[in-house]
Amino acid sequence: MLTIYGFPTSPFVRKVLVVAEEKGLAYELVPATPHRPTPEFLAVSPFRMMPAMEDDGFALADSTAIAMYLDAKHPAPPLLPADPRARGRAMMFDEFADTLLADNARAIGFNRHIGPVLLGVEGNAAAADAAVAKAGPLLDWLEEQAGNDWLAGDFSLADIAVACALRTMAYGMDVATRPRTAAWLERVHARQGWREIAKREAQMFDAAAASGEHRAV
Ligand SMILES: N[C@@H](CCC(=O)N[C@@H](CS)C(=O)NCC(=O)O)C(=O)O
Known part of the structure; x- marks a missing residue:
C-alpha cells in the first residue's frame, strides 16, 4: 500500500498527490509537517521535508524522485513524453x-x-x-x-x-x-x-485552520 506523507498546501506534496491521482493509484495521505514530525514521518523523510512516501516497505523522499518511482512502477499513463x-x-x-x-x-x-x-x-x-x-x-x-x-x-x-x-x-x-x-x-x-486534490486541499486547509492543529511552528 502506498502511503504519502505531507500536507497538500506544499507544491511538492501536491505534485505527488496529483501524480498518484493521474495514475489512478490507491494511496493513503498521512498529514505530516516537518515542524512537528512524527516518528513515522521521520522514518521515511531523511531530510525532514515533505513529501515522503512508503510503499510496501520502500521509503523515498523528494517529489520528483517519488514521481519517477511511481512512473516506473505504474507506467500508464506515462508522466514523461517519449520524444x-x-x-x-x-x-x-x-x-x-x-x-x-x-x-x-x-x-x-x-x-x-x-x-x-x-x-x-x-x-x-x-x-x-x-x-x-x-x-x-x-x-x-x-x-x-x-x-x-x-x-x-x-x-x-x-x-x-x-x-x-x-x-x-x-x-x-x-x-x-x-x-x-x-x-x-x-x-x-x-x-x-x-479537481480531486484541489477539493481535498481546501477541506484540509479549512479544517486545519479552524482547529489550529498546525500552529506549533
Ligand atoms: N526538492 C524537494 C523539496 C521539498 C521541500 O522543500 N518541502 C518543504 C515544504 S514545501 C519542506 O518540507 N520544508 C521543511 C523545512 O524546510 O524545514 C521535493 O521536491 O520534494
Missing part, C-alpha cells in the same frame, strides 16, 4: 517549478495567506512583495512557453509541477492574469485528478 526534446523540456519545467517558481510561490503564498491563516504566524509583507517582483519575469517566460495544448507535448509532469507551484503562489496573488497561462491553467484544473 527526446519534449522529455528534456518536461524535466526543465519540473526543475523550473521546483526551484525558481516554488521559492517565490512559497514566499508569496506563505506570507500573504498560509502563514497567517493556517499557522497563526504573521506574514512578512516585504518578503512577499520582493517575491512578487521576482516572479514577474518567470511568469512572463511561462506565458511565452504556454501554447494551445500542454507545456511539453502530451500532458506530463511539466504541467503538474508548474501548476502545483502556481497553486501555492495563488494563495497570495492572482496567477491567471496572462491569457495563455490562464487558458493552460484552466485545462489543468479541469482534469479529474487535479
Whole structure:
C-alpha cells in the first residue's frame, strides 16, 4: 500500500498527490509537517521535508524522485513524453517549478495567506512583495512557453509541477492574469485528478485552520 506523507498546501506534496491521482493509484495521505514530525514521518523523510512516501516497505523522499518511482512502477499513463526534446523540456519545467517558481510561490503564498491563516504566524509583507517582483519575469517566460495544448507535448509532469507551484503562489496573488497561462491553467484544473486534490486541499486547509492543529511552528 502506498502511503504519502505531507500536507497538500506544499507544491511538492501536491505534485505527488496529483501524480498518484493521474495514475489512478490507491494511496493513503498521512498529514505530516516537518515542524512537528512524527516518528513515522521521520522514518521515511531523511531530510525532514515533505513529501515522503512508503510503499510496501520502500521509503523515498523528494517529489520528483517519488514521481519517477511511481512512473516506473505504474507506467500508464506515462508522466514523461517519449520524444527526446519534449522529455528534456518536461524535466526543465519540473526543475523550473521546483526551484525558481516554488521559492517565490512559497514566499508569496506563505506570507500573504498560509502563514497567517493556517499557522497563526504573521506574514512578512516585504518578503512577499520582493517575491512578487521576482516572479514577474518567470511568469512572463511561462506565458511565452504556454501554447494551445500542454507545456511539453502530451500532458506530463511539466504541467503538474508548474501548476502545483502556481497553486501555492495563488494563495497570495492572482496567477491567471496572462491569457495563455490562464487558458493552460484552466485545462489543468479541469482534469479529474487535479479537481480531486484541489477539493481535498481546501477541506484540509479549512479544517486545519479552524482547529489550529498546525500552529506549533
Ligand atoms: N526538492 C524537494 C523539496 C521539498 C521541500 O522543500 N518541502 C518543504 C515544504 S514545501 C519542506 O518540507 N520544508 C521543511 C523545512 O524546510 O524545514 C521535493 O521536491 O520534494
